[in-house]
Structure formats: structure tokens, C-alpha cells
Amino acid sequence: MSAPLKAAILIVSTTAAKDPSTDAADAALRDVFEQEGGGRWDVVESKIVSDVTTQIQRQITLWTDATEPVNLVITTGGTGFAVADQTPEAVSVLLHKQAPGLVHGMLASSLAVTPFAMMSRPVAGVRNQTVIITLPGSPKGARENLQAVLKTLPHACLQAAGADSRALHSGGVKKLELEAGPTTATTTTARVSSALIGSVLASDIHAPAPVPAFRASIVDGYAVVVPPGGDMRGVYPVVAVSHASASGGGGGEEDEKVLKEGQIARITTGAPLPAGATAVIMVEDTVLVSKTEDGAEEKEVEILAEGVREGENIREVGSDIAEGSRVLGKGEQVTAVGGEIGLLAAVGVGEVPVYARPVVGVLSTGDEIVEHDRAGGLRLGEVRDTNRPTLIAAAREAGYEVLDLGIASDKPGTLEEVLRDALRRVDLVITTGGVSMGELDLLKPTIERALGGTIHFGRVAMKPGKPTTFATVPVKDNAGERVSKVIFSLPGNPASALVTFHLFVLPSLHQMSGISPPGLPRVPVVLSHDFPLDKVRPEYHRAIVSVGSDGVLSATSTGGQRSSKVGSLKGANALLCMPSGPEPLRKGAKVEALLMGSLRSDL
Structure with a gap:
């Protein structure tokens, strides 16, 4: 394993500068590096400075402009809206390159936890050969923000330090993503069976073979060689029989006999065309003229069709699914009714990569x-x-x-x-x-x-x-x-x-487990009666949503909504997203409903 990357922590806090015992962020960040850094980090130094621009800049440049600079500087504190919060401004002027992706990653992670994350003003970038990131002052916020980007920082620091990009990228993006650690969803491989129902595909699935794999008949009838002009009227000898069964008695393209103009072959739906055949005539457009001496097969058949075109009633190789075509996409969920398993079976796929479902x-x-x-x-x-x-x-x-x-x-x-x-x-x-x-x-x-x-x-x-x-x-x-x-x-x-x-x-x-969008589906509904509102808090009201003859979804309360009342969920198929307010929502008002179960029908 290569030598650990060097990190330094700068605590920006006038309070902690006077009394270091009041700071808890340093220990929290060191714990993240130790526990979640994969052994790739060495926190070589931490310092505390007041909320003063010159002090912040002086300490950072001591680390970044040295003969042997650190790979990463993490600051914590001074990123809010308070008058004394100067860290983003102090750091921004020091940066030679901006890193908005790291900022976005931290904000996106924090916003998933609290809307107050939008009140933070992080900056990130590179000075000389050092990556610099500003974190919030609270130990919890600092920890969460560092966790959001930590897995990608070794790669960023190595690039900033001058490592050869070609060597870093030699394994491709997948290798880098693997080194960066797992995402929220991990992948596994699953056999194509009923156990696959509910799983989400972790990659695109391409057809390893065409469907159909051979030229096949769409109808029961007779394979023919279409003459110029397409007039097939006349009596023809039946020289072969082709069944859909693989052991059904010949007629496939692998047979030595090649169908010639003036000859026809009996064929069933889905059976392979005889070599040389260019169309299939439906049995409805024919009349039996004679049978063989044992009466088992047709001997001669009259065809009544004219204007026949080449390719008529034929499924060409790959006409349903071309070899190599994408049959299912990454992120699609396998359902019990959507035909995904049948589609995978049709192209001969036995296993697929899926997102592992958590236990x-x-x-x-x-x-x-x-x-x-x-x-x-x-x-x-x-x-x-x-x-x-x-x-x-x-x-x-x-x-x-x-x-x-x-x-x-x-x-x-x-x-x-x-x-x-x-x-x-x-x-x-x-x-x-x-x-x-x-x-x-x-x-x-x-x-x-x-x-x-x-x-x-x-x-x-x-x-x-x-x-x-x-x-x-x-x-x-x-x-x-x-x-x-x-x-x-x-x-x-x-x-x-x-x-x-x-x-x-x-x-x-x-x-x-890779399902997107996550959570219950949302639908607009109309209230079928007045609904009381909580004066302070928004409420998720248990309700029954049904569809009427006019196609409108209407919602009816399940009754008393006390949180200890088990019966309020009996029969409920939806949660109504109700705002807080002093007055009830009246009958006919529209609200959003989260569907927990299938819709009822009033038809």
C-alpha cells in the first residue's frame, strides 16, 4: 500500500482559540479519517485560529506553500451567515482552482438530512498541490460533510500533487468508483427466475442472440417461392413439412433440400422456413386437392392468392430483437406482470446484475x-x-x-x-x-x-x-x-x-435497492368531505382513495386519527398530505395522496 496522504485540520473559532477544550470538531474529524478513511490518511497537524481572515490565510499557506505541503487542508467553522463568519472569503482568494463538484456533493448530502444545510457556504479547491475544503463548525455537520466526499479525496489529492493522470485512470472509471467505496446501493448477480421479481437492474442488458434466431412463419400455411409479379394462383406439389417443434420433421434452413419455384412446403406457426422460401401463404387462401396414398399428408394444394410479396408472413432473423440490442435498461425494476422475465428468457439471459436488496x-x-x-x-x-x-x-x-x-x-x-x-x-x-x-x-x-x-x-x-x-x-x-x-x-x-x-x-x-424514484407514488385527489387540520403540524391523514366513473380520485378519511388508534389504518390505501391550519379543508379541495396500496373502484 502507498504511503498515507497527509491531512491538516484548521479549527476556525474565536471561542476555541481562547479555550481549546470547548472544541469537539477536531476529534470528530480525526475519527472520520481513522474509521472511514481506509487507512489512507495521516492527520499530521491541527491548529485553532480565531475568526480573523489574516489568521486563517496565514495558517493555510504555511501548510500549502511549504517545501513538503500537506495533501489536504480541512477547515471547520466560520461558513455561516454570522457577521464574524469569514472562512469562505478567506479561503476563496487563496485557491488556484475551484472544485464546485466537492461543494455540490457536501450540500447534497447535508440537504438530505436537514434543510438548514442551505445556510452553509462551503468552498473547495486547490492551492498549489493541496486540496482545501471548508466544513461547518458543528461537529455533526463537519463530520457529515467530510463523510460525503472522503472516498473521492485520495484521487483528488493525488492529481493535485502531480500524479500521472494516465496511470491514475488506467483501470477506468469503474476502478475509480470501486476505490471510492460503495454507493447507497450495492450490486449482486441474480438468476432469471421468479425470485428476480422486485429487483432493480444494475446495468443495461443486451441481447446475446437475435429473436427469432431463424426465419420463422407467422401463420399456419405453405412456404413458397414467390415468382415475379407475385401471382401464386395454381396447383402446387407439397414437397416438405416444417413444424415449430425442433424434432418436427425437417424443413429448416439446415436441410439439404432447397425449395424451388413451383414447389410448396407445409408449415406451422413459428416453424423455420425451408431454405429458398421467400413467403408464406395462409392456409385460408388454399384448397386441398389431393393427399398421399396413406392419407397422412397433403400431396397437392391449390393456392388462390395473387399479388403476393416476398417476405409476406415471415418473421426475419432478429426482427423482434436484434442481436446486441438493449432489451432492458439500468434502473428498470423487474415486475411480476411487465414481461421482463419473459424478455430475458427470450434472448437467453440466465443471470443479470441487480442492486442487492437490503435485509x-x-x-x-x-x-x-x-x-x-x-x-x-x-x-x-x-x-x-x-x-x-x-x-x-x-x-x-x-x-x-x-x-x-x-x-x-x-x-x-x-x-x-x-x-x-x-x-x-x-x-x-x-x-x-x-x-x-x-x-x-x-x-x-x-x-x-x-x-x-x-x-x-x-x-x-x-x-x-x-x-x-x-x-x-x-x-x-x-x-x-x-x-x-x-x-x-x-x-x-x-x-x-x-x-x-x-x-x-x-x-x-x-x-x-436502486428503486427510483424512491418512496410511495403521489397522486392528486379530491376530498369527499371536510377534513379537520392540525393547527401547528402538517399531517399525514390515513384515508381510502377510490376512482369514480368520471375518472376522478376521491379521498375519504378512515375516521379518528389518534396515533395510538390501530383501526385508523384498517382499509387505508393512502396517506393524505394535509397542511397545518386553523380551518378545515372543505369538501372538493385538492390535495396530494401517497398511495400505500391499490386504488378502490366506485364503478
């Missing part, structure tokens, strides 16, 4: 939760586990393998052990319960402190589902490589858990 684990938490099918009645304070079987069913219906992780008690050690085991076995963990503000809610501290994870958000301004939490945890895969696994901690109330599954978990599963 999901579902865990319930809380000492009060008991198995839903436990014999006997409930003791005071006990609650039957409604969410786990519901979420397992929903994830399996969406096409994903699901592991039942059971129930974890409200004990820190137990919860940590269960989650560690789960993250070794699955790609995405769904938990329910344990994310509200109660004293016994241990999930968030377990993720952050015990597992070293990052909580990207823990409260959402929506109804239901306010305490929904999304986190990633670094773990080692079977190959010993460090990867990030996903945890979605959903509310304990049954309606909230299922709604947030469809709004947050399902789109993430789609993203991980």
Missing part, C-alpha cells in the same frame, strides 16, 4: 411490551406488541427479507447487545418505542455513546410521528471493511409507526 431487522423495545400471541390476559401496564408483526408484514410486502429481532428490555446493556447483534446480521434496523422524552428511553444514548453512531435527526415536525429518529452506525462487514448501517427508531404508537415506515423507512429501502 431488514425489526425490533420492539420496552419492558411493558409483551408478545401479541402470549396466552392469558394482560397485566396492569402491559401492552401487546402490535408494531413488530405489522412492520414485518409491511417490509415483506415491499419485497424485502426481514428478520424478527424480538423484544429488547429497557436495560442499557441488553439493548446495546441486541443492536450490535442485529447490525451484524441486517442492513437496516427498525425499532419502535424508546424515542420519546421519557426517562427510561435509552435508545438514543445507546446509539450515540455505546455504538458510536450518529443521530441525524430525532424530532420531526409532522403528525403523526414527531419522535421519529434516524441514525447511522459504523460497523465492520464480513470482509472486515467499515460500513455504515442504518437505524430507524419509530414511535411506539401503532399508527405513528406504520405511517413513518412508509414516509421514512420505505424510501430509504428503495434508495438502497
Whole structure:
């Protein structure tokens, strides 16, 4: 392995310059380099300066203009809108080359987490032989931004340092992408069978052979050699028979007999044409004149057709699918009804590259939760586990393998052990319960402190589902490589858990398995009655959407929407995207609906 690349960290903070103990960004960034840098980085130095342009520029140039410059300078802090935030302006004038792609990568990653990312003003580029990137001041934001671009930085730094571009690109783009690490979706190979249903193709599929592979008849009838002018009227001897079966008794182009003008051959639909044949006459345009002595075959047939053209009723080689043509595209999903499997089978493709579908684990938490099918009645304070079987069913219906992780008690050690085991076995963990503000809610501290994870958000301004939490945890895969696994901690109330599954978990599963666009399909609907609105939060209202005789989609509420009310999801096939407001939305108003199931019909 080549020598590690040298990185330096500059903390821009007047507060930290006075008291270095207040800074947490340095440790967070060093952890990213160590845990996710693939052993390619050596953080050689870190410094703290005040929010002063001259101090920022002086320290950066000490690193970049030296006889042996560092490969990468990371600054953190001073990228916001505050009066004292000067880092982007200080760095911009130092750059010899701009790197807008790195800026876009960081912003795109952050915007997927919080809309406040648009308030950051990062810059990136090259000075001399050093790549320079500015990151936000918060440890969380700095960490996320560095993670977004870290995999591509070795290549950028080597180019900036003067490495030979031809050598760097010798393995092609695919090699560089492989070195840059996995994307949100990983690929595998799958056999063409019913197990392929629901998978998304990871590359274009081209036909290895033409369809049809031979000249074939479109109809039952007689193969002929069309004379000049196309007048086929007359009586002709039947000299051969061609069946669609490969063992059907001759007539293929491989036969020695070549059909000549004045001769005809009996042929069935899909059978190969005899050599020399130029058209097929439908049996409806013929009259049987005589049979062979044993009566088994036609001997002579009168043809009534005139104006026959060469190629009539013939499927030429590759006329359906040409050899080498693209039959399915990267990103297309294999469905049970769309004919994709039949198309792959027709061209002789036995295996295809697909995006691997993540394995999901579902865990319930809380000492009060008991198995839903436990014999006997409930003791005071006990609650039957409604969410786990519901979420397992929903994830399996969406096409994903699901592991039942059971129930974890409200004990820190137990919860940590269960989650560690789960993250070794699955790609995405769904938990329910344990994310509200109660004293016994241990999930968030377990993720952050015990597992070293990052909580990207823990409260959402929506109804239901306010305490929904999304986190990633670094773990080692079977190959010993460090990867990030996903945890979605959903509310304990049954309606909230299922709604947030469809709004947050399902789109993430789609993203991980290559489905685009991710998430539930959106359709416009008309309200069939007045709908009350929450005064503060936007609401995802459980509803039944049906299509009327006029083709209009109308929405009807399933009733009371309390988040603990399991019955509000019975029969629901949609979530209505309702705004907050003081007054109800009236009958006839139009809103967007997220379809969870098939449409009802009022016809």
C-alpha cells in the first residue's frame, strides 16, 4: 500500500482559540479519517485560529506553500451567515482552482438530512498541490460533510500533487468508483427466475442472440417461392413439412433440400422456413386437392392468392430483437406482470446484475411490551406488541427479507447487545418505542455513546410521528471493511409507526435497492368531505382513495386519527398530505395522496 496522504485540520473559532477544550470538531474529524478513511490518511497537524481572515490565510499557506505541503487542508467553522463568519472569503482568494463538484456533493448530502444545510457556504479547491475544503463548525455537520466526499479525496489529492493522470485512470472509471467505496446501493448477480421479481437492474442488458434466431412463419400455411409479379394462383406439389417443434420433421434452413419455384412446403406457426422460401401463404387462401396414398399428408394444394410479396408472413432473423440490442435498461425494476422475465428468457439471459436488496431487522423495545400471541390476559401496564408483526408484514410486502429481532428490555446493556447483534446480521434496523422524552428511553444514548453512531435527526415536525429518529452506525462487514448501517427508531404508537415506515423507512429501502424514484407514488385527489387540520403540524391523514366513473380520485378519511388508534389504518390505501391550519379543508379541495396500496373502484 502507498504511503498515507497527509491531512491538516484548521479549527476556525474565536471561542476555541481562547479555550481549546470547548472544541469537539477536531476529534470528530480525526475519527472520520481513522474509521472511514481506509487507512489512507495521516492527520499530521491541527491548529485553532480565531475568526480573523489574516489568521486563517496565514495558517493555510504555511501548510500549502511549504517545501513538503500537506495533501489536504480541512477547515471547520466560520461558513455561516454570522457577521464574524469569514472562512469562505478567506479561503476563496487563496485557491488556484475551484472544485464546485466537492461543494455540490457536501450540500447534497447535508440537504438530505436537514434543510438548514442551505445556510452553509462551503468552498473547495486547490492551492498549489493541496486540496482545501471548508466544513461547518458543528461537529455533526463537519463530520457529515467530510463523510460525503472522503472516498473521492485520495484521487483528488493525488492529481493535485502531480500524479500521472494516465496511470491514475488506467483501470477506468469503474476502478475509480470501486476505490471510492460503495454507493447507497450495492450490486449482486441474480438468476432469471421468479425470485428476480422486485429487483432493480444494475446495468443495461443486451441481447446475446437475435429473436427469432431463424426465419420463422407467422401463420399456419405453405412456404413458397414467390415468382415475379407475385401471382401464386395454381396447383402446387407439397414437397416438405416444417413444424415449430425442433424434432418436427425437417424443413429448416439446415436441410439439404432447397425449395424451388413451383414447389410448396407445409408449415406451422413459428416453424423455420425451408431454405429458398421467400413467403408464406395462409392456409385460408388454399384448397386441398389431393393427399398421399396413406392419407397422412397433403400431396397437392391449390393456392388462390395473387399479388403476393416476398417476405409476406415471415418473421426475419432478429426482427423482434436484434442481436446486441438493449432489451432492458439500468434502473428498470423487474415486475411480476411487465414481461421482463419473459424478455430475458427470450434472448437467453440466465443471470443479470441487480442492486442487492437490503435485509431488514425489526425490533420492539420496552419492558411493558409483551408478545401479541402470549396466552392469558394482560397485566396492569402491559401492552401487546402490535408494531413488530405489522412492520414485518409491511417490509415483506415491499419485497424485502426481514428478520424478527424480538423484544429488547429497557436495560442499557441488553439493548446495546441486541443492536450490535442485529447490525451484524441486517442492513437496516427498525425499532419502535424508546424515542420519546421519557426517562427510561435509552435508545438514543445507546446509539450515540455505546455504538458510536450518529443521530441525524430525532424530532420531526409532522403528525403523526414527531419522535421519529434516524441514525447511522459504523460497523465492520464480513470482509472486515467499515460500513455504515442504518437505524430507524419509530414511535411506539401503532399508527405513528406504520405511517413513518412508509414516509421514512420505505424510501430509504428503495434508495438502497436502486428503486427510483424512491418512496410511495403521489397522486392528486379530491376530498369527499371536510377534513379537520392540525393547527401547528402538517399531517399525514390515513384515508381510502377510490376512482369514480368520471375518472376522478376521491379521498375519504378512515375516521379518528389518534396515533395510538390501530383501526385508523384498517382499509387505508393512502396517506393524505394535509397542511397545518386553523380551518378545515372543505369538501372538493385538492390535495396530494401517497398511495400505500391499490386504488378502490366506485364503478
